[in-house]
Amino acid sequence: MPCLPKILISGLIAGFPCLSPLAACAFEGAADLRNRPCVDCHACNAPTREAPCLRGCPRPHEVAPTPIPATATADIPDFFVLDQLSDLYGPVFFPHKLHADMEGMAQGCAVCHHHNPPGKILGCKECHGGPSNPEHLGQPGLKGAYHRQCLSCHREWSHETDCAVCHQPRENGHIIPVTPEATDIMGRLHPNVKPPGKxxxxxxxxxxxxxxxxxxxxxxxxxxxxxxxxxxxxxxxxxxxxTAPNHRVRTDxxxxxxxxxxxxxxxxxxxxxxxxxxxEHGRRTGFSLKPYHSERDCAACHVGGKVFGGLSPDCRSCHAPDWMPEAFDHKLTGLELDELHQEASCADCHVAGLGKPVGCAGCHEDGKQYPETLPGKRVGDATAPGK
Amino acid sequence: MKVSRRGFFQVLGLGAAGAVASPDRSDASSPSASLGEGMGMLVDTTECIGCRKCEYACDHAHELTGQPPSAFEDLSILDTPRRMDEDSFTVVNRYPNPDNPEKPISVKIQCMHCLRPACTSACLVGALQVAENGAVVYEAWKCLGCRYCMVACPFGVPTYEYHEPFTPQVRKCTFCHERVTHEGKIPACAEMCPPMALTFGQRSELLELAHKKIADNPERYINHVYGEHEVGGTSWLYLAPREFEELGFLKLGPGALPSLTEPIQHAIFKFGIPPLTLYGLLGAMMWAYRNGDDPPVSHDMEGETNDA
Amino acid sequence: MTHSTVRAEPARHEFWTPGVYFLIAFTLIAVGIAIYRFLFGLAATTNLDQEHPWGIWIALDVATGVALAAGGFTTAAALTHIFHRHRYEVLVRPALLTAMLGYTFVALGLTVDLGRYYNMHHPLLPSMWQGNSVLFEVGMCVVVYLNVLYIEFLPVVCERFIGAVNLPGFLAALNRPVDRLLRFLDRTLSKVMFLFIIAGVVLSCMHQSSLGGLLLIAPYKVHPLWYTPVLPFLFLLSAIAVGYPMVIFESLLASKSFGRKPEMSVLTPLSRLVVLTLGIYLIAKAADLLIRDAYVHVLEGSLESWMFLVEICLGGLLPMGMLLSERVRHSPNLLLAASTLVVVGVAINRINVFLVAYQPPFAQKAYFPSLMEIFFTVGMVAALMLVYRAAVTIFPILPRERAVRAGRA
Structure with a gap:
């Protein structure tokens, strides 16, 4: 939360929200950039690093909104002070992270952050700046954008549309200055929804x-x-x-x-x-995943999305014909072994068998323990769970 | 959950009124919207949250009842259908939404500002007229108080100050004609609407926008822009998630109502030919029958030129 | 030519009868209600609401008043003066008086109903003319027609007062000039009266039909039994159809009231014409129902369908059947009954069109007139009868008894 003081300072003293956290939200969603026409993102013909002339607010027909991965929520800002229109209305404290926490059950960040250009997450006011623009009647002004986003959900479950639910009070035409307690905001996150087992x-x-x-x-x-x-x-x-019944009504x-x-x-x-x-893979398909494949993600073998099946139980249908256990590249598990440990045999560490707790005591007498001390380094692909 | 959320805001000191304290300051003054042909308003009922702020804005802008904003916060009255009256030019009604019972559909109603209004055609002194920008406006000093406009209006919009013995007026939404043409503002309701469910602009552009919205969100809207064709078209246009008849709208045909009467009127008044023809015809008959075969009984004079 | 009816004379009967006191009482009630309305407004007086802008003061006092008052005179004048059937001339002056008083009371009733009665002259100002409005045409025609009626009545005034001007007190000095003015008017009018007579008929035709056109602009509010594009035409036909029955009704009523002999020598042939005019109206009405397929609503059992049946059967078919009989046409009582039915039928028609058929879509409750509305309307009718009685006492309206006897001979 290094951003918090910054937010408080810029939000309350300068009367302007912290925009830099947005940069922190930038995510690795730009992988497919090379396949896009330049004009999707750039307004001019010859964009340069200095003058990229990026399109601020791509319309849906210009750029399909880029999905924001759920992992992005780890680095999102905690809250904003919405006071761009504070000469008219008392400002609103918007617990951003609290809301980001709820996206899991909806369509993700895109519920609010629609129309995102690749590699960038836009805040409301970057497109919905100030009053309605007569040139773009379909694009509501900032007031409309805020209220639509907030009230579309809030009125649904609280049935309240009072201004005072969100807006700070005014007295004699002056907004009463408010110093939010950081702990108040930090402490209040939407509880994680515990998924049922069955x-x-x-x-x-x-x-x-x-x-x-x-x-x-x-x-x-x-x-x-x-x-x-x-x-x-x-x-x-x-x-x-x-008042709605607590179950979904399915037609089918x-x-x-x-x-x-x-x-x-x-x-x-x-x-x-x-x-x-x-x-259970073994019972359903006759190909038991134990011991070597039990830690692998389904998609690691079943490439091609949700289509499962079609793999042969013959090792060489996946592995190269000259595949030997000795040639196993441990990097695939997400842990790249350092030179020393590459020399060791599998059983040196996997004392109880693959997929079981690892033992270091065979070699290390100084009490080194996995995973506190790693026999190498973690590598990017986290799809293989390191349990 | 509700309590804790309120508590959260109260800790921050947010829970108080006054958030709508400055309705007369415009946050949405759109200069190009002030004058020009055929202004309109697009009401997106899917965006309307039923907060009644438009009712307050209208009341404030036209100095109707002068009630404070808090008087318009009772939302329970939304479930009993209301109509406009002499002191409220617009009201919001709420209709059930079978698709999501938690999100009823709210509909703001007011004068539709027809392109070819029945009321202006009906008014015998031109107290109701279509202004340059499409607003149907009323001039009380001309009015006789005959209330024919109320009979004529297919939407049942004009209301009347029956309680006023001396200077009763016909009352209805003015499309904020004064504000729009002289103060360069947009109508008060649209200016205040928190979710900007009301879009003010050129009617032609609004129609384009409405159809685009339908095309972009076919699941959200039914494919019908109310007011596009109804009674010859209205300046106010509506988008809705369900059939308009479920939302208190009348099923009206595309024909402009004045076309039912004006052709007859024009035929009669066209250079006065039909009445003069009838006049001449009757005169000719009078002449032809001058020696009527039915002489007056016990009468000593005859003919139209007889004198005492 | 109107002047030629030298046979008429002021009625010579006792003016003050118990009935007259009755009429005065009702008139005073109406005056009181009017004052109350002017002081406290329509809300305090009527049951009108935002969905029902027009009540019985429009449906009865104005719409029915116009149909009944003008119908009689227009048809009688057309018959007598345009088609020169001079035997019916005895009926013209009473009908003229009815029309003149009727229209005057229409104007008075309208004044009470109008919210801004002091702007009543606005339709006359060319700057405010609004030729698209049906009501504009109705209003203009009514105003012009009212003046035409007054002009047509002038010869009666002349006849009564020429050589008999006797102003009281110091005004007596004006006796001679007034007498001269009356003689001048009399001479001039008799030369141009035919212009006004034709104008009266034309104006009548125009605004009788336009009165029906008033509701054409509200197709979504008027019940299909009555809403038809030819409503103006039906209004004209019904006004014509009610013309002679109205004349018969008045004449027989006056005869009863003043103890005179009914003028059956002209009423019986006139009633034969009613079969024609009423027949045309009923046929047109039936054809309209059939062409529009609106007949399906006739027996739907709603209030509207019952009112329609009452209007057609009681006010149309029943008198039609009666008048087809020779016996009815020769019996003063039966003829009075038949004419009354036609008059009532047209009145019900106007009430039906303006009130029963008018179904505003957002109405919370139905309209029913308040007691004050009802008593004002009753009072206006009483006042009209009162003034009528006074007028026939002062002016030569009713035929001389001698002339009637001669007519019957």
């Missing part, structure tokens, strides 16, 4: 089987699905207040599964007489 649905009308076991946790942990991939149209009121109960699974013919794949166990 749901058991009763389908008594089905002759094939009256029980459908949905291994919810498995879909997240094993198959790596993001919440929003299924929870596409969630709203705050599902959890908060509200299969619609959530059918996005990935073929539900057209084989009913018994899901409908069983009793609860079914979770996914």
């Amino acid at each position: 749901w058991v649905y009763k389908t008594p009308d089905m002759p094939e089987g009256g029980v459908v076991t949905f291994h919810h946790g498995e879909h997240i942990q094993l198959f790596g699905l993001a919440c929003v991939e299924c929870h596409r149209k969630e709203n705050c009121s599902r959890c908060h207040g509200g 109960p299969h619609e959530d599964c059918s996005a990935c699974h073929d539900v057209s013919d084989n009913c018994t794949r899901c409908h069983a007489q009793s609860e079914t166990a979770g996914f």
